[in-house]
Amino acid sequence: MSGEAATAPDGSARRQRFEELIVPEVEFLARVTRSMSRSTAEAEDLAQDALLKAYRALDGFDGRHPRAWLYRIARNTAINRDQRNRELLLSEDEEIDGAGDVMAEPESQVVGPILDAELQTALDALPPAFRIVLQLVDVEGMRYQEAAELLDVPVGTIMSRLHRARNRVRRALAGSPLDRSRGVDRSTEVEA
């Protein structure tokens, strides 16, 4: 059965808006969905879902700030698709507090070059709520205020998540076998 006759005029206008507003943001979408996921495959699936939802919702979108609009769709999609995401993306800071927010011990400070594979592992181990803030501020270059608005949290929450995320990354990198295999002399590091 063909719905072409009924949907064509509407559909082609929508397709054009999608090309203009959403397609330029596909790379951004790929990056941020990766930060919401624990693997490339999961991220790709999430991004496709978000694109479908964006296309369906496009007629109701005023066209302002497509990047933020698309981000919210992706985030809501991630939250709705499984309970684990809901817990991790929406949790309050107290809930994602854990051991591990204390400052790195001096003997576990990062001094060597940081390897991407090692860093990706450290990032994947972060709670998504932390990882996303790193993505928005460090990768997408957002101001604290912009990230706060996008995530609907106070600026202070952005700051505390950033700080704790970086401390966790630092400790993960310093404690990894790769770090030791680089032959870092940690006894001199303490003195530095």
Next chain:
Amino acid sequence: MNGREHDGGVAGSGHVEPGCAEALAKLQDLIDGELPASSAPRIMAHLEACPPCGFEREAFERIKAAVASCGNYVDAESMQRLRTFASRVAEFVDDDPS
């Protein structure tokens, strides 16, 4: 909070100076370019005068730079599939009686 971070990060090496707690508390804001102009010079001066705090700054700047580089990476094949999907998304939706 600041005191605890200070204790863990710097006091462990036996170093305690006035101004360390403030410098460490403001360090993240500084490297993110979010430090108000009113306190930036004082913090900068401390970081330059105090090696342990300067070391902290270096460590976090390195982490920020590495995260920026790593987070920018998207698997090329995955990206290509996503572009193809985006170009064909209408096909998936038009068939959907919504």
